[in-house]
Amino acid sequence: MKTVAVMVGSLTKNSINATFAKALEKLAAGQLKFDYLDIGSLPHYNNDLWDNPPEAVTKLKAQIAAADAVLIVMPEINRSFPGVIKNALDWGSRPWGQSAWLGKPVSLVGTTPGAIGTAVGQGHLRQILPLFDLVVMGQPEVYFQTKPGLIDEHFEITDDVTRGFLTGYLDKFTRFIDHHGPREALAVAAE
Template sequence: MTKIAVLVGSLRKDSINRKFAVALEKLAAGRMEFVYADLASLPHYNDDLWDNVPDSVTQLKAAIEDADGVLMVIPEYNRTYPGVIKDAIDWVSRPWGKSSWPGKPVAITGTSPGVIGTAVAQHQLRTAMVASATAVMGQPELYYAYKPEHFGADGDIVDEATRTYLADWIGSFASWIAKTGK
């Protein structure tokens, strides 16, 4: 089964992006195993910490290295992606010469109550991930305007059109990993 490291950019307990990631996970059942990275315990990037590297950093790098692909599910804060995602990118890309990112297939998505979803943040994150030498899936893009009525209490997608659309996107990600993965 394809192992996916999932980075959710919202740390909030009732995050709609975490709910969205869980809904995508349910659609990927049987094809992909989602492993959620713990970003809440990740410190801000500080090069001085490499002398006594935090366990959360070691665990994050190992999760990325062990995964066949990475799914980044992000909110949009002030027209960009959250700082916790930037910290994750920086930790995983270092120390110099030991980045865990090169060649890793990555898909980026996110949701918000607004009509453009997280389009601006995703665009900026794609730029950062290309610079990190990942294989970023460019198409199809997924900017989802969150509608709570499309999801059941258990996280299942209850709106058939939404289920079909998101299942197709997961299928595209699976194809992307098969095409670009190592």
């Protein structure tokens, strides 16, 4: 089973994106193991803190390093992605030469009550992810519109069509991780 470091880009107590992440986790049971990153406890990026890095930073980097892939579940704020995501990306990429993001497969999803979901914010984030050497999954795109009752109190998707689409998305993400994720060392017998 692949481990996915999950970054929820909302710190709101009753975040619809945190609920969406839990629904995806439930759909992915037996296929992907979700490990949630605590990006809310990270201080604002400050290069001076590397002399004695905060525990939240060292934990973040260890979780990313141990993961096979990354899933970013994000709201859209002012037609962009939340600053807490950029802050986490910066902490994970430093100090220079010690980035935890290198070569990790990543997928973006997000939800909002709006009709276009998080399309604009995800587009903005997709522009910078390759700079972190993250391998971005292009399709399918998931711009999820939250509607009352679509995810129940047990994190179940209540609509069959939506559940089918999201199950297909998770299957594709798993194949993407298999294809672009860490390679096992090959044992070659010499004659």
